[in-house]
Amino acid sequence: MQDLIIFRYSDLIWTGLNVTIRISILSMLAGVIFGLIIALIKGSKNTILSSIGYIFTELARNTPALVGIMWFTYVFPQLFSIKIPVFWTAWMALTFQTTGYMSEVFRAGIEAIGKEQRYAAKSVGLTFYQEMKLVILPQAIRIMIPDILNQFVVVFKTSTLVSVVAVRDLMYQAHRLSSQLYQPVEIYTSVAVIYILIIFGLSILVNLIQKKYKIPGY
Amino acid sequence: MNKKKEPLLEVKNLHKYYGREKILKGINQKIYKGEVVTLLGRSGSGKSTYLRCIHLLEEFSDGEIILDNETLGYTENNSQRKPLSSKKRALQRTEIGMVFQHFALFKHLTALQNLMLGPINAKNIPKNIAREKAEKQLDKVGLLHKKDSYPNELSGGQRQRIGIARALIMEPKLMLFDEPTSALDPELVHNVLEIMKDIADEGMTMIVVTHEISFAREVSSRVSILDKGKIIEEGSPEKIFSSPDHEITKNFLKAIL
Numbered sequence: 427m428q429d430l431i432i433f434r435y436s437d438l439i440w441t442g443l444n445v446t447i448r449i450s451i452l453s454m455l456a457g458v459i460f461g462l463i464i465a466l467i468k469g470s471k472n473t474i475l476s477s478i479g480y481i482f483t484e485l486a487r488n489t490p491a492l493v494g495i496m497w498f499t500y501v502f503p504q505l506f507s508i509k510i511p512v513f514w515t516a517w518m519a520l521t522f523q524t525t526g527y528m529s530e531v532f533r534a535g536i537e538a539i540g541k542e543q544r545y546a547a548k549s550v551g552l553t554f555y556q557e558m559k560l561v562i563l564p565q566a567i568r569i570m571i572p573d574i575l576n577q578f579v580v581v582f583k584t585s586t587l588v589s590v591v592a593v594r595d596l597m598y599q600a601h602r603l604s605s606q607l608y609q610p611v612e613i614y615t616s617v618a619v620i621y622i623l624i625i626f627g628l629s630i631l632v633n634l635i636q637k638k639y640k641i642p643g644y
Numbered sequence: 645m646n647k648k649k650e651p652l653l654e655v656k657n658l659h660k661y662y663g664r665e666k667i668l669k670g671i672n673q674k675i676y677k678g679e680v681v682t683l684l685g686r687s688g689s690g691k692s693t694y695l696r697c698i699h700l701l702e703e704f705s706d707g708e709i710i711l712d713n714e715t716l717g718y719t720e721n722n723s724q725r726k727p728l729s730s731k732k733r734a735l736q737r738t739e740i741g742m743v744f745q746h747f748a749l750f751k752h753l754t755a756l757q758n759l760m761l762g763p764i765n766a767k768n769i770p771k772n773i774a775r776e777k778a779e780k781q782l783d784k785v786g787l788l789h790k791k792d793s794y795p796n797e798l799s800g801g802q803r804q805r806i807g808i809a810r811a812l813i814m815e816p817k818l819m820l821f822d823e824p825t826s827a828l829d830p831e832l833v834h835n836v837l838e839i840m841k842d843i844a845d846e847g848m849t850m851i852v853v854t855h856e857i858s859f860a861r862e863v864s865s866r867v868s869i870l871d872k873g874k875i876i877e878e879g880s881p882e883k884i885f886s887s888p889d890h891e892i893t894k895n896f897l898k899a900i901l
Binding site (some may be wrong): 494542543545546547549551552553554556560561564565568641642 | 657700701730731733737738740742744746749750751752761762763766793794796797810811814
């Protein structure tokens with residue numbers, strides 16, 4: 427076992443995994459927050475505002491991930507003539523896409539709660555903010571957990587593309603090792619196993635969360 | 645009926661358009677303190693929309709709603725009609741309680757929490773006092789022993805009694821009932837109607853949309869017939885149920901009696 431390359435070069439693998447996990451979690455977190463904001467904008471009664479939300483969603487969802495990563499890394503900094511580390515341009519690209527998908531997940535989740543719940547929340551005197559925080563989102567999030575997990579898995583998998591712009595994630599390290607040691611079979615297989623184990627672990631975790639927060643009798 | 649000079653609720657020329665469709669076409673109504681008004685009408689006549697407009701759950705296109713000398717939802721500035729701030733509207737909604745056809749209990753909260761949500765968040769009542777009030781109110785509808793149950797663990801009748809308690813705990817001036825028993829199994833209807841009767845006996849002003857004619861006959865002081873967004877006929881239950889003037893009313897009553 428110790429002879430496996432991933433163990434011999436475990437420090438490289440760990441640094442790579444660290445970057446992969448960080449960029450995935452940070453894009454996911456930002457995607458959830460911005461996704462919620464875009465979802466609320468899409469639900470606005472103001473048609474101009476809601477159109478902007480929908481246009482954003484379509485742009486975000488229809489841009490291929492790799493194109494997004496290239497664009498944010500090579501175009502975006504030039505447009506504003508600023509320097510941004512590749513980690514953050516890659517993060518922007520992943521966040522952009524995640525926001526698009528999450529805004530749809532939130533919109534559908536909020537709509538699934540139904541009008542009567544919203545009327546009832548208003549009826550007892552809640553403001554829009556309280557209605558969302560205390561009544562709609564606690565119920566909607568329970569419905570959305572599978573979709574949110576699914577999106578996290580997508581982000582996790584898509585994050586392998588950031589190696590293309592030299593973000594030193596797990597995939598980047600694998601590629602580097604492979605070209606140094608000429609052992610692609612072992613290295614890429616090991617890395618595949620790491621990715622699969624993490625994603626599998628995630629879905630078990632989410633199942634547990636879902637059981638814990640189940641509404642009795644629901 | 646103790647009529648005072650000033651009505652508790654005055655609805656003037658209420659219009660509601662939904663796109664090109666006219667849902668309400670000029671409703672005028674005065675309701676005095678302690679009155680129980682039953683609203684009857686075919687489905688699609690605008691009954692629910694009317695209640696939701698009074699409760700500011702829906703925008704209305706024209707007209708004025710005055711509750712206890714306060715204009716609801718809008719201000720008139722140089723004859724320009726402007727919506728009030730959402731905070732102000734939320735505050736005005738606490739003056740009115742509403743009971744929904746499908747109960748609309750907050751599914752993620754226990755019975756007790758359902759009652760406490762409004763007082764704590766809309767009226768800033770301390771938690772322990774809100775809890776006391778909520779327990780008292782649950783006891784009143786006979787469901788104190790269910791205080792820790794979630795809505796989906798309760799029967800329809802129990803849910804609706806909690807829905808009523810949740811509205812009452814806000815100490816509203818006016819209660820609106822939107823077909824409170826029509827989603828219930830027949831054997832559960834009686835219990836909910838009894839509670840509504842108790843509330844009426846305590847002097848609450850109520851507008852009730854219902855097809856329960858016995859309730860309308862026994863409890864209400866007035867029956868209003870709504871058709872195509874207008875009140876076409878109004879009067880005491882005896883008058884409406886025995887000798888209605890309007891042809892539409894006659895046909896409608898024939899269908900439901």
